[in-house]
Amino acid sequence: xxxxxxxxxxxxxxxxxxxxxxxxxxxxxxxVSSALATRDFQDVHHDRDRAQAGGSADIFVNILTSTGLxxxxxxxxxxxxxxxxxxxxxLGAPCYAHDTLALFGQVLSRADDGEFEVEVLGRNGLGEHLxxxxxxxxxxxxx
Amino acid sequence: xxxxxxxxxxxxxRAVAERIRAAGESGPRLARDPVNQPMINNWVEAxxxxxxxxxxxxxxxxxxxGGLVAPPAMAQVWTMPxxxxxxxxxxxxxxxxxxxxxxxxxxxVATNSEQTYHRYLRHGERIxxxxxxxxVVGPKRTGLGDGWFVTTRSTWYSGxxxxxxxxxxxxxxxxxxxxxxxxxxxxxxxxxxLPAISRDTAYFWAGTAERELxxxxxxxxxxxxxxxxPMCPECGATSPTHLVAAGLGEVYSYVVHxxxxxxxxxxxxxIALVELDEGVRMLGELHGxxxxxxxxxxxxxxxxxxxGEITTPFWRPAGGAA
Numbered sequence: 035x036x037x038x039x040x041x042x043x044x045x046x047x048x049x050x051x052x053x054x055x056x057x058x059x060x061x062x063x064x065x066v067s068s069a070l071a072t073r074d075f076q077d078v079h080h081d082r083d084r085a086q087a088g089g090s091a092d093i094f095v096n097i098l099t100s101t102g103l104x105x106x107x108x109x110x111x112x113x114x115x116x117x118x119x120x121x122x123x124x125l126g127a128p129c130y131a132h133d134t135l136a137l138f139g140q141v142l143s144r145a146d147d148g149e150f151e152v153e154v155l156g157r158n159g160l161g162e163h164l165x166x167x168x169x170x171x172x173x174x175x176x177x
Numbered sequence: 178x179x180x181x182x183x184x185x186x187x188x189x190x191r192a193v194a195e196r197i198r199a200a201g202e203s204g205p206r207l208a209r210d211p212v213n214q215p216m217i218n219n220w221v222e223a224x225x226x227x228x229x230x231x232x233x234x235x236x237x238x239x240x241x242x243g244g245l246v247a248p249p250a251m252a253q254v255w256t257m258p259x260x261x262x263x264x265x266x267x268x269x270x271x272x273x274x275x276x277x278x279x280x281x282x283x284x285x286v287a288t289n290s291e292q293t294y295h296r297y298l299r300h301g302e303r304i305x306x307x308x309x310x311x312x313v314v315g316p317k318r319t320g321l322g323d324g325w326f327v328t329t330r331s332t333w334y335s336g337x338x339x340x341x342x343x344x345x346x347x348x349x350x351x352x353x354x355x356x357x358x359x360x361x362x363x364x365x366x367x368x369x370x371l372p373a374i375s376r377d378t379a380y381f382w383a384g385t386a387e388r389e390l391x392x393x394x395x396x397x398x399x400x401x402x403x404x405x406x407p408m409c410p411e412c413g414a415t416s417p418t419h420l421v422a423a424g425l426g427e428v429y430s431y432v433v434h435x436x437x438x439x440x441x442x443x444x445x446x447x448i449a450l451v452e453l454d455e456g457v458r459m460l461g462e463l464h465g466x467x468x469x470x471x472x473x474x475x476x477x478x479x480x481x482x483x484x485g486e487i488t489t490p491f492w493r494p495a496g497g498a499a
Contacts, residue, residue: 070219078284
């Protein structure tokens with residue numbers, strides 16, 4: 035029997051609050067396994083020769099993984115019962131193999147229905163890999 | 178002539194796009210598999226997502242969900258076309274990609290994804306997706322090469338119920354010929370951006386040209402001030418003079434600039450706010466010390482270098498090797 039970790043409640047979260055930085059190593063294994071786990075078989079995500087022939091420096095992370103990492107980053111911070119309502123990402127610099135992705139975040143706003151918008155920024159050695167928002171609803175908390 | 182051929186090709190791409198767009202929404206394409214634990218396990222394992230509501234039945238049962246659910250960000254995963262895609266359907270994104278491939282825009286990168294989840298999905302639901310082409314914009318010159326931005330909108334259904342929506346944009350581009358882009362390469366040397374010289378600051382730059390560090394001094398009350406301005410904040414006099422500083426001070430604060438790149442600069446670069454022995458504080462680059470060895474209170478001395486038309490001052494550790 036696993037106990038469920040605690041989830042942040044809406045009253046505990048302050049607009050403007052920062053999320054802790056998380057760094058993820060972009061190993062070839064990570065890039066390939068996440069591409070396959072998202073059923074994305076584009077060669078640029080697993081075949082370096084083909085990626086380079088297409089003008090890339092190496093294999094790179096696919097957008098479904100960037101979306102998933104944004105979701106994970108916010109729910110890791112908010113807790114397991116945060117309800118994810120949406121994830122938007124805009125990609126900039128590619129995340130090539132052997133780079134490190136550093137994720138940063140900040141609570142941007144709170145809507146009337148208690149849904150929070152959290153900005154997520156992912157930087158790597160080339161600059162800004164992703165900028166996006168994750169929308170989450172948090173429990174109101176016991177009173 | 179060549180320009181005309183290009184314009185014809187562009188017009189042709191726009192015509193194809195308009196035809197696909199006018200055809201509207203594709204019929205629903207069903208997921209290969211219903212929502213299931215093994216695929217969820219693969220996903221959470223690969224992405225390192227340890228949220229127990231996706232993989233731990235007892236924790237999920239105790240949660241607000243009352244049972245296991247799929248990660249919302251997997252919505253698109255269920256209907257991915259897979260390793261051997263069967264596109265006998267009227268998939269608009271695939272049709273547009275093919276049209277651009279045929280015209281030499283052979284590479285693709287995704288640039289935007291905006292997903293909304295109406296609810297969490299549960300095991301056993303077999304969802305389907307409909308997609309329509311929203312726009313094709315181009316040709317655009319990008320860092321990757323010339324290309325077209327292709328935007329689609331998709332809706333996922335479980336039965337007749339919409340469960341998720343997405344705006345998805347890709348750049349379909351023509352890779353430049355020759356060597357692949359080498360992002361780790363040294364940036365092109367470019368001239369540094371130099372300060373603009375105004376009537377208020379001319380005395381300072383005239384000083385650096387003589388390898389003198391000049392501090393503005395009020396002609397009325399004698400107050401030293403930096404950065405310079407036309408009027409003394411203390412007595413209001415508008416008759417500034419200056420004195421020549423000894424060029425010694427200590428680091429009052431500093432930042433290490435890693436990004437973004439700056440023309441003519443090698444990063445990382447330490448920018449120090451130095452408190453001069455005369456009392457004013459002055460910004461400048463700090464050289465001759467590793468960024469992680471800089472400390473508040475570090476004694477520094479001024480040095481100069483010619484950059485284009487002007488001579489700029491910078492800091493180096495005092496008494497260090499010149």
